[in-house]
Amino acid sequence: MEKQMTPGQLKxxxxxxxxxxxxxxxxxxxxxPDANGTHFALWAPTAQEVRLNLYPDGGSSQELRRxxxxxxxxxxxxxxxxxxxxxxxxxxxxxxxxxxRRTQDPYARACGVNGLRGMVVDLAGTDPEGWAxxxxxxxxxxxxxxxxxxxxxxxxxxxxxxxxxxxxxxALTLTDTTLDDKGDHPTCLxxxxxxxxxxxQLMPVYDYGSVDEAGDPDAFNWGYDPVNYxxxxxxxxxxxxxxxxxIREMKEAVMALHRCGFRVIMDVVYNHTxxxxxxxxKAAPWYYYRQKEDGSASNGSGCGSEIASERxxxxxxxxxxxxxxAEEYHIDGFRFDLMGMLDVPLMNRIQHELDKRFGKDEKLxxxxxxxxxxCRPRAGVELAHKGNMxxxxxxxxxxxxxxxxxxxxxxxxxxxxxxVNGGGLWADSLANCVRGWSGQYGDFAAPSQxxxxxxxxxxxxxxxxxxxxxxxxxxxAGRDERVVQANKLAFAILAGCQGHxxxxxxxxxxxxxxxxxxxxxxxxxxxxxxxxxSYDNRDLAEYYRGLxxxxxxxxxxxxxxxxxxxxxxxxxxxxxxxxxxxxxxxEGSLYPELLLAYNVSQQAVEVNLPEGDWDVLANxxxxxxxxxxxxxxxxxxxxPMATLILGKVKQ
Numbered sequence: 001m002e003k004q005m006t007p008g009q010l011k012x013x014x015x016x017x018x019x020x021x022x023x024x025x026x027x028x029x030x031x032x033p034d035a036n037g038t039h040f041a042l043w044a045p046t047a048q049e050v051r052l053n054l055y056p057d058g059g060s061s062q063e064l065r066r067x068x069x070x071x072x073x074x075x076x077x078x079x080x081x082x083x084x085x086x087x088x089x090x091x092x093x094x095x096x097x098x099x100x101r102r103t104q105d106p107y108a109r110a111c112g113v114n115g116l117r118g119m120v121v122d123l124a125g126t127d128p129e130g131w132a133x134x135x136x137x138x139x140x141x142x143x144x145x146x147x148x149x150x151x152x153x154x155x156x157x158x159x160x161x162x163x164x165x166x167x168x169x170x171a172l173t174l175t176d177t178t179l180d181d182k183g184d185h186p187t188c189l190x191x192x193x194x195x196x197x198x199x200x201q202l203m204p205v206y207d208y209g210s211v212d213e214a215g216d217p218d219a220f221n222w223g224y225d226p227v228n229y230x231x232x233x234x235x236x237x238x239x240x241x242x243x244x245x246x247i248r249e250m251k252e253a254v255m256a257l258h259r260c261g262f263r264v265i266m267d268v269v270y271n272h273t274x275x276x277x278x279x280x281x282k283a284a285p286w287y288y289y290r291q292k293e294d295g296s297a298s299n300g301s302g303c304g305s306e307i308a309s310e311r312x313x314x315x316x317x318x319x320x321x322x323x324x325x326a327e328e329y330h331i332d333g334f335r336f337d338l339m340g341m342l343d344v345p346l347m348n349r350i351q352h353e354l355d356k357r358f359g360k361d362e363k364l365x366x367x368x369x370x371x372x373x374x375c376r377p378r379a380g381v382e383l384a385h386k387g388n389m390x391x392x393x394x395x396x397x398x399x400x401x402x403x404x405x406x407x408x409x410x411x412x413x414x415x416x417x418x419x420v421n422g423g424g425l426w427a428d429s430l431a432n433c434v435r436g437w438s439g440q441y442g443d444f445a446a447p448s449q450x451x452x453x454x455x456x457x458x459x460x461x462x463x464x465x466x467x468x469x470x471x472x473x474x475x476x477a478g479r480d481e482r483v484v485q486a487n488k489l490a491f492a493i494l495a496g497c498q499g500h501x502x503x504x505x506x507x508x509x510x511x512x513x514x515x516x517x518x519x520x521x522x523x524x525x526x527x528x529x530x531x532x533x534s535y536d537n538r539d540l541a542e543y544y545r546g547l548x549x550x551x552x553x554x555x556x557x558x559x560x561x562x563x564x565x566x567x568x569x570x571x572x573x574x575x576x577x578x579x580x581x582x583x584x585x586x587e588g589s590l591y592p593e594l595l596l597a598y599n600v601s602q603q604a605v606e607v608n609l610p611e612g613d614w615d616v617l618a619n620x621x622x623x624x625x626x627x628x629x630x631x632x633x634x635x636x637x638x639x640p641m642a643t644l645i646l647g648k649v650k651q
Contacts, residue, residue: 004097007295010046010286014311015378019045024312025074029320030107031090031120038085038120042092042105043313044283045075049095052079053102058089058112058119058243066093075284086125089117089243096285103282106317108228109324110243113214115207115228119243123328126247134255136263136332137198139362142558144548145265145502146197147456150205150236151220152527153505159187159531167217167524169205169236169246172253175260179531185538187531189260195508195541196548199364200257201265201335203457205250207231209274210521213240220524222457224337225274225303229321254330265333265364266325270309270318271341271371272301280317288314290376300341302372309342310381315349318342322350326363339367340385341375344392347384351393366397366451366500369443390445394562399451402442403433403497407490411459414468414517419493420486420641421469424576425600434581434596435565436498448560450499454490455507460517462487463510476512479537484510485641488543488620489598492643495547496557496581496596498564505529508544509537546623550645553626556585556594569593570610577601578638582610591615591647599638606637607644614646 005013013019023045031040044050052067069077069092089112091104104111108118151167159166160177172189179185186194204223211219213234223233232250234240257264273280276297280288290298290306300306308314325331334350336342347365354363369386382388389398401411406429409416417423419430436447444450455462466483467476487510494501504511506529513519519527534541551557556567570582580597595614599605615629620642631649638644 007286007291008293009295011291011295014287014308020312023075025076026316027074027076030105030109031118033084033086033120033122037080037082039081040069040079040090041072042069042077042094042283043075044077044094044096045287046096046284047077047094048097050077051093053091053093054085055089055091055117058117058241064088084122085120086122087120087244089119091117092283094282101277101282103279104228106279106283107230107320109230109328110247111207111228111231111234112243113234113240114212115209115231115234118228121244121247123247126244126251128248128252128255131251131255134258134330136258136330137261139263140198140552142552143199143364143500144197145199145201145451145500146192146195146505147201147203147502148192148505149203149222149457149527151524153529154188155218155524156528156531159529161188164238167236168238169232169249169253170238173256175256179535185535187534189257189262191534192262192505193260195545196552198261198263199265199333200262201267201502203267204269205233205236205266206268207233211235218524220522220527222520224269224520226269227274227278229270230324251329258330263332263364264330265335266331267335267337268322268325269337270321271307271338272303272305273307276305284313287311288317292376298374298376300371300373300375301338306341306375308377309346310378315343315346318346319350319353323353323357326354326358332362333364333366336365336367338371339398340370340383342384343377344382344384344388347396348393351396361395364397364500365395366399369398386443389443389449392449394445394448397449397451397500398444399453399456399502400437400444400499402437403452403494404454406430406433407454407493408462408465409469414460414465417469419598419600420490421466425579425598426576427571427573427579427581430493430579430598431568431571431581433493433497434568434583438498439562439565441565446560446562447498447564451502452494452497452499453502454494455504456502457504458518460515461504461511461513462490462507463512464515466490467512468515474515476514479510482641484537484540485620487540489600489641489643491544492547492618492623492645493598495551496645498557498559500560501548501551503544506534508541509534510540543623546626547618550617550623550626554585554591554594554647555589556583572607574605574607577603578605578607580607585647590650592650593648595644595646595648597636597638597644597646599640599642599644602640604637604639606635609634609636609646610648612651613649615649616644617647618643618645620644
C-alpha cells in the first residue's frame with residue numbers, strides 16, 4: 001500500500017474486488033519446521049516492513065536475533081531458516097504507515113506463557129502414545145450434549161480429582177473419579193457417562209486473555225476472549241511456560257474422552273477478539289474487523305469488536321482454524337459462539353469442507369443464532385441468525401430459545417415464567433416444542449438443526465431460574481420439593497422434543513450459582529460443580545438418566561428428519577393445566593405410538609386414553625418404569641406437577 005488511508009477508506013478498499021484480486025492467497029501461513037529447515041509466512045498486506053524476532057523462551061527475555069523478512073506476492077512476508085527452530089519462540093514487528101506494532105503470529109500453533117510469543121513446534125513430537133490410533137466413538141443414534149468448563153468441572157475438592165490436576169486438561173484423563181475418592185458416588189466424567197451423555201462440549205479451550213497463566217491458579221473466567229485461536233489455553237496445562245506441554249495435555253484429554261465413549265465438541269469464538277488491537281489487527285490493521293461508516297469499530301458482539309467473516313482472508317482464517325482443530329486435535333464438532341454474526345456462505349463452506357474431509361455429518365456443527373448487538377456486514381451479506389436457518393446446511397444446528405423460554409420463561413427477566421413455573425401449559429406451543437420448531441412451524445428446516453435445551457452456561461441455571469420464580473425466600477442452596485418437581489417436569493418436556501438434546505453440566509442435580517445470572521468472571525468457588533450436591537440430589541439426576549435412556553430407545557423422540565413434524569397424530573388440551581401429544585413411534589419399534597402428557601397444575605388431571613393397552617414408561621416419580629412397565633387402559637391420572645409417558649402395546 002503506497003499511500004496512507006483513514007480507517008473509513010480502508011473499509012472501502014478491503015471490501016473492493018480490486019483488493020480481493022490483488023491480495024487473496026492460499027499460500028501456507030504460520031511457522032513450520034520440515035526437512036529443509038523452518039519457514040515463516042505472515043499475511044500483512046498493508047505493511048511496509050516486517051521483522052521476525054527470535055527468542056529462547058516465551059517470557060520476557062531479549063531477542064536471540066532479529067531478521068528482516070522479505071516481501072512476497074499477495075501481501076505475504078516470508079523468511080526461511082536452513083535449520084530446525086523447533087522450540088524457539090518468535091513474534092513480529094509489523095510497520096504500517098510508519099507505526100510499528102509488535103505482535104504474535106495469528107497462525108501460531110504453540111505459544112509461551114500468556115500467549116505473548118508464538119513457538120515453532122514439531123507437532124508430531126507433541127502426540128501422546130497411542131494418538132495415531134485415536135478415533136472417536138461412532139456417531140450415536142441420539143446426541144446428548146453435556147456442556148462443561150475444564151476448571152469448574154474438576155476443581156471441587158470433593159471431586160475425587162487429585163489437587164495438582166484440578167482445573168487442568170489432565171483432570172479429563174481421569175475417567176473413574178468418585179465423591180471424596182471413596183469409590184461410591186461417581187463424579188466428573190464417570191458421572192457424565194452414567195447420565196448417558198454422548199458428547200462433551202468443552203467451553204473455550206483455545207488461548208484466552210482474561211486469566212494470567214503465571215498467576216493465581218484459582219483465577220477463573222469462562223474464556224470467551226480469544227487471543228491465540230490455534231493454541232490451547234495455558235492455564236489448563238500443568239506447565240504454561242513450555243509451549244509443547246499444553247498441546248500434548250489437550251491431546252491426552254481428547255484421547256481419554258474418546259476412550260471413555262464421548263465425542264468431543266469445542267466451543268469456538270470467531271465473532272470477536274479479546275482486544276481490538278489483537279494479533280489480527282496488528283498484522284493487517286482493520287482488515288479482519290467490521291467497521292461503521294465513519295471507520296470506527298462495529299460492536300455486534302457486545303464485547304468491543306466484530307469479525308468481518310465475509311472478507312475472504314478472514315473466512316480463510318476461520319476455516320483454516322476449524323480444520324486444524326479437527327485434524328490435529330481430533331475434535332468431533334464445534335459450537336459457534338454468536339454464530340448469528342458469521343455469514344451464511346462461510347458456515348455452509350465449513351460444513352462442506354468438514355464433510356469432504358471426514359465424511360458426511362461426521363462433525364457436528366451448531367451455534368447461537370443471534371448476536372450481541374447490531375452487526376454491520378458488507379452490503380448484501382446474509383448472516384447465520386435465526387431467521388436464516390433454512391439457508392444453512394440442514395446439518396448445521398442452532399440453540400432453540402423458543403423451547404427454552406416456553407418451558408421456564410424468558411432469560412431476559414428473572415420473574416418471567418413458562419410451562420412449569422406458573423405460566424400455564426398451552427398445547428399448540430407444546431406441540432411446536434415437540435416438533436423442534438421446524439418446517440412450517442418455525443425457523444428450522446428440520447429437527448436436525450434444533451439444539452433443544454433448558455439452560456447453558458449463560459444466564460441463570462435452570463434451578464436458579466425456578467427458585468427465582470417459585471420460592472419467595474430465594475433459598476438457592478436448599479431443596480424445595482416444588483422446585484424439584486418443576487425441574488423434573490421441565491426435563492420430561494424437553495426429553496419429548498425433537499432435536500439434539502443439550503444440557504449444562506450439573507443441571508441434572510440442581511446446579512446453583514446462588515442466583516447470579518452470568519458468572520463469567522466470578523470466583524471458581526461460585527462456578528464450581530458441587531459434587532456433594534450431586535449426591536444430595538441424586539434422585540433428580542437419576543430422573544434425568546432414565547429419561548435420556550428412554551429417549552434413546554424411542555425413534556419417535558429422536559427423529560431429526562423433515563418428516564418428524566408429521567409424527568404428531570393428535571393434540572389434547574385441558575385448559576391451561578395440562579396437555580398431551582400423541583406421537584407416531586414407528587411400526588417396527590416396541591411401541592408404535594407414544595403418549596406424552598404433562599400436568600403443570602397443583603391438582604391431578606384425569607385423561608381418557610386412546611383405545612388399546614398402554615404401558616406406563618415414566619411418570620412424575622420415576623423415569624425408569626419402562627424397565628418393568630405396568631399396563632393400563634381406558635383412563636389415567638396425571639399427578640400434580642408431573643408427566644406421564646405411555647407406550648401403546650402392539651396388538
